[in-house]
Amino acid sequence: MVLKKAKSQRLSQGKPERYIQPSILMSLYVATSYGYEIIKRIQDYGFLEKKVPPGMIYRHLRQMEDAGLVTSEWKIEGSGPAKRIYAITAEGKEILAMWIYYMEGQAENLKNFINRYHNLPKTPNGK
Amino acid sequence: MVLKKAKSQRLSQGKPERYIQPSILMSLYVATSYGYEIIKRIQDYGFLEKKVPPGMIYRHLRQMEDAGLVTSEWKIEGSGPAKRIYAITAEGKEILAMWIYYMEGQAENLKNFINRYHNLPKTPNGK
DNA sequence: ACAATATATATCCTCTAAGGATATATGTCA
DNA sequence: TGACATATATCCTTAGAGGATATATATTGT
Numbered sequence: 001m002v003l004k005k006a007k008s009q010r011l012s013q014g015k016p017e018r019y020i021q022p023s024i025l026m027s028l029y030v031a032t033s034y035g036y037e038i039i040k041r042i043q044d045y046g047f048l049e050k051k052v053p054p055g056m057i058y059r060h061l062r063q064m065e066d067a068g069l070v071t072s073e074w075k076i077e078g079s080g081p082a083k084r085i086y087a088i089t090a091e092g093k094e095i096l097a098m099w100i101y102y103m104e105g106q107a108e109n110l111k112n113f114i115n116r117y118h119n120l121p122k123t124p125n126g127k
Numbered sequence: 128m129v130l131k132k133a134k135s136q137r138l139s140q141g142k143p144e145r146y147i148q149p150s151i152l153m154s155l156y157v158a159t160s161y162g163y164e165i166i167k168r169i170q171d172y173g174f175l176e177k178k179v180p181p182g183m184i185y186r187h188l189r190q191m192e193d194a195g196l197v198t199s200e201w202k203i204e205g206s207g208p209a210k211r212i213y214a215i216t217a218e219g220k221e222i223l224a225m226w227i228y229y230m231e232g233q234a235e236n237l238k239n240f241i242n243r244y245h246n247l248p249k250t251p252n253g254k
Numbered sequence: 255a256c257a258a259t260a261t262a263t264a265t266c267c268t269c270t271a272a273g274g275a276t277a278t279a280t281g282t283c284a
Numbered sequence: 285t286g287a288c289a290t291a292t293a294t295c296c297t298t299a300g301a302g303g304a305t306a307t308a309t310a311t312t313g314t
Contacts, residue, residue, distance in 0.1 A: 017144035046236040
């Protein structure tokens with residue numbers, strides 16, 4: 001999961017939330033782009049500890065297109081292999097706004113949880 | 128997932144991080160307890176939008192005991208059915224500390240992401 | 255001219271944990 | 285004694301994470 005290597009093998013519980021969908025939406029909100037480039041851009045958001053397997057991003061993009069959050073078209077011109085250029089839709093922007101709302105709540109919960117931990121008495125675990 | 132009902136059915140991507148393991152550990156750090164009571168206590172931490180299915184907590188507790196993060200013993204006395212009382216171990220405290228470390232990072236990432244969103248120009252999505 | 259590498263997209267398979275349903279048993283209360 | 289709250293436990297299905305792999309096209313070096 002989330003923690004240091006040695007321990008993490010025994011601890012499967014609790015996967016890190018990677019926020020791949022909102023990251024893609026944010027990236028496309030800034031500018032249209034294509035899969036390969038998106039992969040590089042969303043690293044900046046900090047939610048992905050490890051390299052993202054490309055297959056996962058393409059899967060997301062396809063599902064998001066099915067859901068109407070993004071549209072795409074082939075771009076043949078330019079150098080290299082053909083690219084599928086994605087753009088965010090109005091619907092996609094709505095969903096991103098909802099993600100932000102959720103993330104604000106989550107940030108608040110985390111802050112409270114962390115404070116609670118640091119305010120714990122030194123000799124806990126009583127009856 | 129995370130968002131309003133209507134939309135959420137089309138959007139499977141991205142499950143909310145529910146932090147069940149650290150919540151249980153935190154709860155037991157404060158005081159020993161048993162499954163049924165833990166379920167009620169961890170609602171306070173705010174990570175669980177819906178009712179937690181009891182089976183999930185008992186599963187967690189068993190796996191955490193296997194991993195050495197908690198210990199348990201039956202308590203026959205008292206009213207009602209027998210309770211299995213759990214206590215956090217030194218190992219469990221270490222893991223909780225790691226969780227806190229991770230959560231601090233995640234809180235920071237969320238804060239940055241949210242700021243980035245609010246600083247977005249009004250007419251985005253250019254070429 | 256050819257090999258190696260980088261760019262770019264896509265599909266497929268496995269495995270784990272989430273989610274939910276359900277079973278069982280005991281004590282309480284009306 | 286029937287209903288309900290307390291308490292623990294097991295089981296099943298499914299979605300998605302993670303990873304491996306396939307395919308094709310440009311670019312670069314020799």
